[in-house]
Amino acid sequence: MAPNRIVVIGASAGGVAALRAFTSGLIVPLRAPILVVLHIGAQHSELPAILNASGPTPAKHGEDGERVTPGQIYIAPSDRHMIVVAGHLRLTRGPKVNWARPAIDPLFRSAAENYGPAAIGVILTGNLNDGSLGLHEIKRRGGVAIAQDPSDAVHPDMPRSAAVQVDLDYCLPLAELPELLVRLVAGEGGVVTIDPLNETPEAGADLIEGGEFDRPITITCPDCGGALRRSEIGTLTNYACHIGHTYTAEAMAAAQFDDMEKVMRSAERILNERAEFCRQMADGVDAMGDSSDGELWRAASREALDRAYTMREFIEQDWLTPSSVLSSNLG
Secondary structure, X not given: OOOOOEXXXXXXXXXXXXXXXXXXXXXXXXXXXXXXXXXXXXXXXXXXXXXXOOOOOOEEEOOOOOEOOOOOEEEOOOOOEEEEEOOEEEEEOOOOEOOEOOOHHHHHHHHHXXXXXXXXXXXXXXXXXXXXXXXXXXXXXOOEEEEEOHHHOOOOHHHHHHHHHOOOOEEEOHHHHHHHHHHHXXXXXXXXXXXXXXXXXXXOOOOOOOOOOOOEEEEEOXXXXXXXXXXXXXXXXXXXXXXXXXXXXXXXXXXXHHHHHHHHHHHHHHHHHHHHHHHHHHHXXXXXXXXXXXXXXXXXXXXXXXXXXXXXXXXXXXXOOOOOOOHHHOO
16 A cells, blocks of 8 residues: 655755754654655765664665655655656656756655645755745645745745745744644544555656746757746746756746856856967967067967956956846746
């Protein structure tokens, strides 16, 4: 029999401390599997060991194809999206979502798709708004939507976005979450007893994104340069390219700025390289006794160096970075 409930948790900046506090507050393991995504990118993760030292619920990195069981914490490994399909984990190196892999939205959406009203989604501390779309889907399918109280979070952006974009069932301090989840899993407010909605692990295995696409827009993907399409999911605006890279509007703004800075830094590097190349050419021409051509090469070197300095000053200026614009107001 499949577990009656499943708990999915997403965290980013400040997430290690938050998850440690959460697991220490679970006096006894939940009678439901707990699936966790923490934004760690490709760096090595010691999170299972940290959580195992924090509380009685065993924690491990998820393995592709394994069946989820109650009383176990499964953590998305480095550089892999983790989703749940028919009670089994699937790990993929699919396109980044909201500039992250592992990302929260794929896991939450798969839980919503496969568990419906038996899914419980929790958003903890973090920047930007990964997880809001997935939590919206959990709520839309009858599951329970929970966010840490933004005033209680070290980085309040993610729980604040969830509170704005999703009709939350609960928004409360981190210290109160373990007791709440124990009550929900035990069936407070009515016992939810459903099996996962898909019948085989293969069903939905490619579930990463959802929503209906609008026409292509004149903005390209910061990851691959492909044309983006915009979709409206609830009150959130989502952008996706044909490769599968997806962004909320806030994540898109951050990724686009980073891409712009990389291009300008590349231009600065090329100008510095040109300055050095021209200087070496000047030295070579001087060695052959042609002082006039040597001076031209030195002038070209100075010109490239001056423009490299100008480019650096341009890059290092302050840029307007609105952080409070809701994605529903963009486009």
